[in-house]
Amino acid sequence: MTGYLLRRALGFVLVLWMVTVIVFALQAIIPADPARAITGPAAPAETVERVRGQLGLNDPIPQQYVRFLGNLARGDLGTSVRTRQPVADDLRRYLPATLELVGAAMILGTALALVLALAQMLLARSGAVRMTMLAAGSVPIFLSAMLLIYLFWFSLDWLPGAGRIGIRRFEGPTGSMVIDGILLGRPDVVGSALAHLVLPALALALPLAVAVGRSLASALHDVLRQPYAETARGKGLPEYRVVLRHGLRNAASPPLSMLGLQLGLMFGNLLIVERTFAWPGLGLYMVQSLASSDLPAVLGVALTFGAVYILFNMAVEIVQTLADPRMKL
Amino acid sequence: MTAFTIPFGRIVAASLLAVPLPAAAQNVLRVPFSIDIGSFDPDNAFETQALSAINNVYEGLVEYIPGSTDIGPALAESWTISDDGLTYIFDLVDGATFHDGTPVDSAAVLASMERRGSETMMLNYFLWNVTGIEAPDGDTVVFTLGMPQPSFLDYLSSPWGPKVISPAAIEGNPPEWFAENAVGSGPFRLTEFNRGQQYVLEKFEDYHGEEPYFDVVEIPVIPDIGQQILQLRAGDIDAVPTNYPWAQLAALPPGLELTAAPSMALLFGYVKPGSPLAEDADLRAAVMTALDPDIWVEDIYGPYATPALSLFPATMLTPETPVDFPSDMASAAAAVTAAGGLSLTIGYGSEGADDVDQAADIMAAQLAAIGVDAEVVVLPAGAVYGLQEAMDTAPDIVLTRSVPDAAHPETQAGVFYTTGAILNLMGASLPEADEIANGAFGITDIAARDAAYAEASDLWIEAGLFLPFADVQDVVVHAEGLTDLGLRPVFLPGNIDFGTVRFEE
Numbered sequence: 001m002t003g004y005l006l007r008r009a010l011g012f013v014l015v016l017w018m019v020t021v022i023v024f025a026l027q028a029i030i031p032a033d034p035a036r037a038i039t040g041p042a043a044p045a046e047t048v049e050r051v052r053g054q055l056g057l058n059d060p061i062p063q064q065y066v067r068f069l070g071n072l073a074r075g076d077l078g079t080s081v082r083t084r085q086p087v088a089d090d091l092r093r094y095l096p097a098t099l100e101l102v103g104a105a106m107i108l109g110t111a112l113a114l115v116l117a118l119a120q121m122l123l124a125r126s127g128a129v130r131m132t133m134l135a136a137g138s139v140p141i142f143l144s145a146m147l148l149i150y151l152f153w154f155s156l157d158w159l160p161g162a163g164r165i166g167i168r169r170f171e172g173p174t175g176s177m178v179i180d181g182i183l184l185g186r187p188d189v190v191g192s193a194l195a196h197l198v199l200p201a202l203a204l205a206l207p208l209a210v211a212v213g214r215s216l217a218s219a220l221h222d223v224l225r226q227p228y229a230e231t232a233r234g235k236g237l238p239e240y241r242v243v244l245r246h247g248l249r250n251a252a253s254p255p256l257s258m259l260g261l262q263l264g265l266m267f268g269n270l271l272i273v274e275r276t277f278a279w280p281g282l283g284l285y286m287v288q289s290l291a292s293s294d295l296p297a298v299l300g301v302a303l304t305f306g307a308v309y310i311l312f313n314m315a316v317e318i319v320q321t322l323a324d325p326r327m328k329l
Numbered sequence: 330m331t332a333f334t335i336p337f338g339r340i341v342a343a344s345l346l347a348v349p350l351p352a353a354a355q356n357v358l359r360v361p362f363s364i365d366i367g368s369f370d371p372d373n374a375f376e377t378q379a380l381s382a383i384n385n386v387y388e389g390l391v392e393y394i395p396g397s398t399d400i401g402p403a404l405a406e407s408w409t410i411s412d413d414g415l416t417y418i419f420d421l422v423d424g425a426t427f428h429d430g431t432p433v434d435s436a437a438v439l440a441s442m443e444r445r446g447s448e449t450m451m452l453n454y455f456l457w458n459v460t461g462i463e464a465p466d467g468d469t470v471v472f473t474l475g476m477p478q479p480s481f482l483d484y485l486s487s488p489w490g491p492k493v494i495s496p497a498a499i500e501g502n503p504p505e506w507f508a509e510n511a512v513g514s515g516p517f518r519l520t521e522f523n524r525g526q527q528y529v530l531e532k533f534e535d536y537h538g539e540e541p542y543f544d545v546v547e548i549p550v551i552p553d554i555g556q557q558i559l560q561l562r563a564g565d566i567d568a569v570p571t572n573y574p575w576a577q578l579a580a581l582p583p584g585l586e587l588t589a590a591p592s593m594a595l596l597f598g599y600v601k602p603g604s605p606l607a608e609d610a611d612l613r614a615a616v617m618t619a620l621d622p623d624i625w626v627e628d629i630y631g632p633y634a635t636p637a638l639s640l641f642p643a644t645m646l647t648p649e650t651p652v653d654f655p656s657d658m659a660s661a662a663a664a665v666t667a668a669g670g671l672s673l674t675i676g677y678g679s680e681g682a683d684d685v686d687q688a689a690d691i692m693a694a695q696l697a698a699i700g701v702d703a704e705v706v707v708l709p710a711g712a713v714y715g716l717q718e719a720m721d722t723a724p725d726i727v728l729t730r731s732v733p734d735a736a737h738p739e740t741q742a743g744v745f746y747t748t749g750a751i752l753n754l755m756g757a758s759l760p761e762a763d764e765i766a767n768g769a770f771g772i773t774d775i776a777a778r779d780a781a782y783a784e785a786s787d788l789w790i791e792a793g794l795f796l797p798f799a800d801v802q803d804v805v806v807h808a809e810g811l812t813d814l815g816l817r818p819v820f821l822p823g824n825i826d827f828g829t830v831r832f833e834e
Contacts, residue, residue, distance in 0.1 A: 036714045040375025040489070044454045045751055082367045083524065084508045094525060127591075145554055154559045162556055164551065168529075169521065259685070262821065278551045280525035287552070288365050293711050 012310050019306045020068065020195060023299045029059045033291040034081045055081060068299070077303075078296035080213040082289055086162055087300040090285065095304065096175025098281035101204065101274070102266060102308075104197045109205035109212065109262075113255065116213035121220050121243060136208035141269045145203040145276040159198050163277040166192045188226040191267055208262045219251035226250075252323040260316040267305045342700075358543040359566040360825055361551040365525055366739060370507040371492040372450040376572070380488045381824040383546060385672070386428075387492035387513035390419050391439070391485050395815040395826055396590060397735035398644060400486045404433055404493055404514065405470075414477030414773070415752030419470045420801060425537040427495035428511075428518045433537075440496040447503070455484050455491055480737035488734040488820045516541045516828040525550055528828065542831030561585065561806065568807035571823030575630050575684055575804075582808055589633050590816035592803035593642040595741075596730045598675075598796040599755045604725040605671060606774075607793040607831045611664045612671060618661035619695040620800045621654035629687050633804050636743050638798035640786040641741050644800070644818040645733070648783035652790055652797055653677075662699040672702040676724030679714045685728050686796065692726075717756045727754060730801060738782040742766040746789055757795065762788035 035052040036043075052058050056067065071078060077087035120129045140146075152162030160166060165177050170189055170240045172180020178197070181189030223229065224247050267283075274283030282301050289297035341525065360381070360504045368374035371387045384392075391406040425433035439462055446456045461473040474481060484490055498512035504803060512520040516536045521529035529625065530546040549566070551557050562582055578587060598620075600607050604618055621785045622636035635643070638651040655661070665671050675689045689705045696703035706724055725773035731752070733740040744750055747766050748758040763783040769781035789795045803822040805814055810833045815826025 031715050033711055038375065039451050043375065043451065043751065044457075047451060047454055048751075050448070084368050084370075084505055090524075109591065149556065149559060154563060159379060162551060163526070168527075275552045278553065278556060280523075280548065280550065284365075284525060284550075284552065291364075291710060292367070324403060 007248040008220065008310070008314050012307070015310055016303055016306050019302045020065070020072070020299060023295065023302055024061060024065045024068070027295050033057075034295060037293045049131050053213070066244055075162070077300045080289065080294055080300075081268060082292040082294045082297060087296045090297060091244060091282070091304055092175075094280065094282045094285045097276070097279060098270065098283060099308075100176045100178060100193075101197065101200055101279060101281055102263075104201035105204035105208065106259075106263075107265065108201050109208035109252050110259065112205060112209035113212035113216055115256075116209060117220060118243065119217035120213075120217040121224070121247075124241060131211045133213055136206050139206075142272050144206055145200070145273055148199045149276070160192075160196045161199060164193065164196050165189065200273050200279050203273050203277070204266055207269065208259070208266060211262055212255045212258050216251060219254045221249045223247050223251040249323055253320050255284060256316050256320050256323070260313040263312050266307055267309070283309040334580050338703070345606040349382065349650050356543055357545040357547055358671050358827065359547045359549065359810045360568050360570055360827075361485045361549050361557050361560070361566050362640065363550075363552050363554065363557065363572060365550050365552075365806035366522075366528065368508040368521065369511050370504070370523065371513075372445045372447075372452055373453045373496070373504065373507070374451065374593055375489065377821050378823065380820055381570075382517075382519070382528060382546075383492075383511075383828065384488055384515070384820075384824070385496065385516045385517045385530060385546075385827045388515045389485055389490050389492050390421075391482055391523075393486045393736065393819050395829060396815075397494050397819055398818055400482050404438070408482075414473050414479065414771075417474070419472070421470065422537055423468075424634040425514050426535050427498075427514045428533055429495050429497055431495045431497045431512075431765055432512075433493060434467045435470045436467070438462075438470045438493050439464050440499055441493045442491055444494065444499055445491040452489055452491075457488065457490065459534075477773075478737045479771065479778070483737040483740065484818075488817070488824070489734060499628065501597040504661045504731050514662070517546060527764065532565040539828070541828045543827065546827045558806075561808070564808070567811055568805055568825065570805050570825055571803065571821075572682065573608040573806040575633065578633065578804060579631055580808070581806060585806055586809050587804055587806045588812075588814050588816065590803045590805075590814070591644045591818045592801060592816075592822055593644050593732050593736065593818045594730050594801040594803070594822055595637060595640075595642045595732075595797065595802055596638060596685065596728065596797065597637065599687060599753075599757070600728070600793055600796060601720065601723050601725050601727075602757050602794065603720075605668070605674075606673065606725055607666065610793075612668055613793045614655050615661035615699060616666040616671075616696065616701065617796065618655040618658055619699045619701065620655060620692050620796065620798070621652065623656075625688070626799045628691065629684050630799065630801060634799045635800040637800050640746060640795055640797045641738050641785055642733075642800055642818075643784060646738055646782060648786065649780070650783075650787070652787075658699060670700065673703075673726065674704045674706050674724040675726045675728065676706045676708050677728040678708050679710050682730060684728055684801070689728055692728075713754055719830060720756070723755065726796070728798075729754075732819070732821050734819075736777065739766075739770055742769075742782060742785060746795060755794075757789070759789055759792050759794060762792070817819045 035048045035055060035057060039048050039051050056064055075266055079085065080087050080090055116129060116133055123129060149161040152159045167189060173186055174180055177193030178190055181193055220243065224242065229242055229246055232246050270283035271287050272283045273279065275287050282304060286301045287297065342500065350450045362378045364378050368385060371383050376383060388403045391400050392403040394401040399421055402423060404421055406422045408417060408419045410417055417653045421433065421435060427433060442456065442462050443782045444450065446453050446459065453495055456475045458476060458478045460475045465471060472531060493514060495512035509522045513762050516533055516538060517530035518533050520531045521527065527550065528548040532541050532544045554572050557566065557569045561569050565797055581587065625637050626634050639648045675692055677689055693703040693705050715729060716727065733744060745752045747763045765781050765785040769778050772778040772781060773821040803816050803826065805816065805823055811830060812833050815829035
């Protein structure tokens with residue numbers, strides 16, 4: 001376990017380092033000027049130049065990069081050129097909303113994947129289930145997001161279609177509305193936050209549910225043909241108990257790997273979903289920072305996404321070994 | 330089963346209780362921003378949509394009157410200009426106070442102007458010509474200029490122009506505090522700054538001017554225009570201030586209406602110096618024939634835009650002889666054939682609006698009709714500012730829809746067209762036009778000034794350096810009955826004046 005943690009810690013640092021290299025390389029290639037973006041189009045050249053100097057943009061890229069790494073080592077991610085706030089503060093402000101949304105999407109997506117896989121295994125007409133999964137997986141996320149908004153909020157008025165909460169000026173210790181509502185004993189906050197979570201989480205969860213569901217169905221299909229499954233059937237266990245007791249645990253590894261991979265894709269979709277649902281998280285922050293050529297903010301978000309991705313996949317690997325003792329960390 | 334349904338029912342009930350009542354019933358105006366506020370500091374940020382909020386929290390000495398380019402009083406009730414044009418004396422209104430209770434006086438104006446003029450402030454260039462500011466008494470402020478500048482009042486009236494901030498707030502807080510807090514003297518106080526989510530303004534009870542109709546203005550951040558439209562239709566917001574699809578304006582859903590107002594938004598094109606279009610008069614005439622905005626402006630904007638009259642917005646100046654695009658398509662096609670064909674690229678920044686995208690596509694199709702091989706390219710965000718460093722790969726025409734800083738033609742010519750102008754993106758240079766434009770800088774007679782700038786405009790167009798296409802109106806779609814939106818031509822489109830807007834009784 002110690003060796004595993006050391007290897008993963010090294011990988012963690014390497015991956016984050018690569019993220020910084022990629023973002024800095026992009027800065028060198030993209031002809032955008034953050035100084036012009038923040039001073040406005042009509043600002044005189046000397047103003048733009050002064051701001052460039054303040055931001056250190058006149059220094060060679062390698063020098064800027066070394067300075068960035070030095071600051072990063074001290075926990076300083078720099079100042080956002082758009083919000084004028086320390087990027088670390090901005091991340092603290094937006095991260096809880098994103099974690100809450102991603103967490104909800106993961107739970108929802110996993111549950112849906114399970115339902116889809118079991119339906120495919122147990123229902124007689126599993127072709128229809130497969131077609132439904134394919135259809136849901138092939139709809140572009142911006143379209144599925146708008147469809148969900150239009151149907152469940154605008155047409156039926158069952159659920160809110162935008163924002164995190166319908167209550168003004170609520171703040172809690174963790175930044176997660178659901179958790180804070182529970183901690184502070186505010187059922188109105190919990191209810192409103194959950195209601196606001198459903199549609200964006202569902203939009204994010206659909207691609208994940210289809211991918212993980214198909215992976216699980218395929219793994220179950222193989223596992224349930226193994227001799228131990230036949231033995232279980234031979235003992236007279238009904239099919240659903242064979243699936244639940246013997247199938248799921250042994251088929252868990254491939255869908256868990258898929259779940260870890262899907263998180264990376266989910267971060268990409270997050271930019272669309274948070275924008276569409278006006279969800280004030282890191283995705284929306286990233287979209288607006290990109291439009292302002294706000295490199296420190298973009299780097300901060302990229303590092304955060306990278307870190308969460310690595311940590312989540314480490315957790316997945318640990319769960320995989322728990323589910324299948326043949327696997328070693 | 331019971332254990333599950335009871336909490337869920339409570340949760341649903343609680344969430345229903347949390348849904349706000351209709352905005353109008355609470356005398357609350359809800360207007361979304363599609364772009365989050367970067368900084369609320371009136372001196373140190375170039376905001377676009379947030380102008381409406383900033384200009385309702387802070388006031389300058391003077392301001393543009395809604396619906397016009399006329400300058401009216403704000404914190405200064407009157408002003409005089411010396412005969413030599415070097416001294417501006419402002420008399421302040423009586424009884425104005427800041428939101429923190431500090432009285433608005435000449436010392437406060439001085440402190441704010443010193444802040445604005447400071448080297449560390451991004452928008453200090455608005456006071457570039459000011460050599461001295463004095464406060465001879467509590468109600469009077471005197472500005473001394475380095476040279477006569479007839480555009481000075483326009484700079485003070487600009488939506489990005491100098492604002493007066495509570496001196497107590499300036500003294501008591503670091504500069505970065507103003508990015509998320511505000512203490513002005515306008516009709517509204519900034520009471521909630523919830524970045525990325527919502528901003529709230531509340532009526533300032535001691536406002537010295539006319540009392541606003543709305544008690545509260547809620548500004549949710551809703552980046553997606555589809556989401557904004559649905560929320561407007563559902564009654565959750567009261568207006569979609571900008572970017573409502575032009576093609577849908579002709580058939581708005583029941584309960585919605587629009588307000589269209591003159592704007593300084595001008596759709597025009599930069600032509601790459603050295604391209605065949607700039608070098609060959611016959612080809613230029615042929616291309617202009619195909620690009621004639623008379624043919625396509627209505628297709629994009631409906632009745633909410635008109636073909637441009639010159640390189641200056643029609644609300645800024647009306648030339649005696651508007652630009653004339655040729656109309657003989659057969660001759661244009663013959664000229665292209667005679668030249669052995671022509672290839673052109675039309676570019677625009679990816680941050681451009683949908684109408685610019687549509688205009689580029691229509692132009693390409695029009696050019697194809699006369700035998701030009703035209704291609705549309707989308708430039709990465711911010712790339713238009715670096716075109717001069719990459720002229721080899723720059724498009725032949727770059728489209729933009731821009732608004733100047735103020736209503737004086739100097740702010741258009743000196744920013745977009747003269748040699749070395751900061752937004753002369755292709756580095757065009759025509760000394761004879763520069764001479765006329767620069768000479769017009771000091772002219773105080775409006776007709777003579779406008780004639781000079783119009784002449785310069787003709788020269789730039791004749792030289793094939795710039796092409797004007799359309800004067801685009803400011804269109805706000807809103808709930809039925811919302812009126813007096815206070816739209817000002819100089820403001821970027823969609824900047825509603827929260828101090829004037831109201832529901833019809």
